[in-house]
Amino acid sequence: MHVAPAICIDRVRRPGGRPADLQVSRQTLNTTTTAAIAALDWAPSGLSADEIAECTQDLMTPSGLLIAGYRYNYTVNGTAAQGRTVTAAFQQITLTP
Numbered sequence: 001m002h003v004a005p006a007i008c009i010d011r012v013r014r015p016g017g018r019p020a021d022l023q024v025s026r027q028t029l030n031t032t033t034t035a036a037i038a039a040l041d042w043a044p045s046g047l048s049a050d051e052i053a054e055c056t057q058d059l060m061t062p063s064g065l066l067i068a069g070y071r072y073n074y075t076v077n078g079t080a081a082q083g084r085t086v087t088a089a090f091q092q093i094t095l096t097p
Helices: 051-060
Strands: 010-014 021-027 031-038 037-043 064-067 071-076 077-086 086-091
Touching: 010 077, 031 077, 064 077
Parallel strands: 037 077
Antiparallel strands: 010 021, 010 064, 021 031, 064 086, 071 077
C-alpha cells in the first residue's frame, strides 16, 4: 500500500539574519524540533515573483514565515540535504494603533 506523505506546517526563518542556511522550527505535541534545510521550492505555491520576494524578506525577521508543504530529501554535490515545498505561505499580521 502506498501512503501519501503528510503535509507539514513549519515556521521558517534565518537565524541571526544569516543569508546562508534556513532554519525550520516546528512544534508538535508540546515538542519543538529544529532542522536545517537547504531549499524552499516555491513552485507549488502559485505565488508571483514579487510575493515570493516579500515572503523571503520575512525569513529575516525573528517571527519568520509559516509555510505549508511537504518535506523532501535530495543530494547536493554528493551531500544529502533536506528541503520543503511551499504550497502556502502565511505572513504575520502586525496591527498598528
